[in-house]
Amino acid sequence: MTPDLMEAGAKVRAEHDARLDAYGGGSGGGATYGRVARAGVPEFAQGVALYVDDITVSFDGFRALNALSLTINVGELRCIIGPNGAGKTTMMDVITGKTRPDKGKVHFGSNIDLLRLRENDIAQIGIGRKFQKPTVYEELSVFENLELALKADRRARASLFHRLTGEQLDRIGEILALIHLKESAQRTAGLLSHGQKQWLEIGMLLMQDPKLLLLDEPVAGMTDEETERTAELFLSLEGQHSLVVVEHDMKFVDELTQGRKKVTVLHEGSVLAEGLLSEVQANEKVVEVYLGR
């Protein structure tokens, strides 16, 4: 390579890095997303990913969660359903440290007390949350969004001062294939369809290799084809990650549970029923709370 070309290459890279730094993902930025957790390392040997016990959350005396208890196993894909106002979002808020409960316990693995940690620390120890609306960096390319997510991971930061390692490039390639965006890697994220943006955001979460993924109505607004692809994606993640999927779309829940996985029905802040989708759909109490609205 001639010195001219080397200089031009360095300039392109510097501009690229400056673009990412502007979004807080560079070596000096990312104060919120990238703070080093002092939370310890979660222990999963007992097979439990998440243990929620007797959680109550009150808003001005109204109980959004009422003695809620729930256990998610390592590698499990659990769908949570329930009518509007059942407490599904509040439950996610408690797990991720956004809302503090009045009482109860929330443990990640067998040893981490999530109620003692801040929101950023919880994200850093391996709990990823996907909100209903996609939140990707619209002006950046699909690839840059994934690169930024990698830079937010404290484990990857030290090696990212100059360029991505081969291993990191491979990881981005793997995720691009998984989220069906390999052909769109250089596309500006703002130009993606709604479904593709949702996948990109899931890909960004996956860059940090979370043990537990919380997904709030991930297929809302997706086409049937996108919904099917999302089900395939989640099924391919099962086993390596624990997934908690809050969803109203029963066809999607059916695709995810494949007639053999347990679903949890929330109502008025508590677990109303738990079992196979066919069982809970035949449960009189469940039918009543759905039809009663």
Ligand SMILES: Nc1ncnc2c1ncn2[C@@H]1O[C@H](COP(=O)(O)OP(=O)(O)OP(=O)(O)O)[C@@H](O)[C@H]1O
């Ligand atoms: N910050 C708050 N202040 C007061 N009430 C709240 C607050 N957050 C939630 N609630 C109430 O708590 C209850 C549970 O709300 P939550 O959003 O957790 O339900 P949800 O199951 O996620 O509902 P949806 O399916 O409609 O998203 C609702 O009655 C809601 O109005």
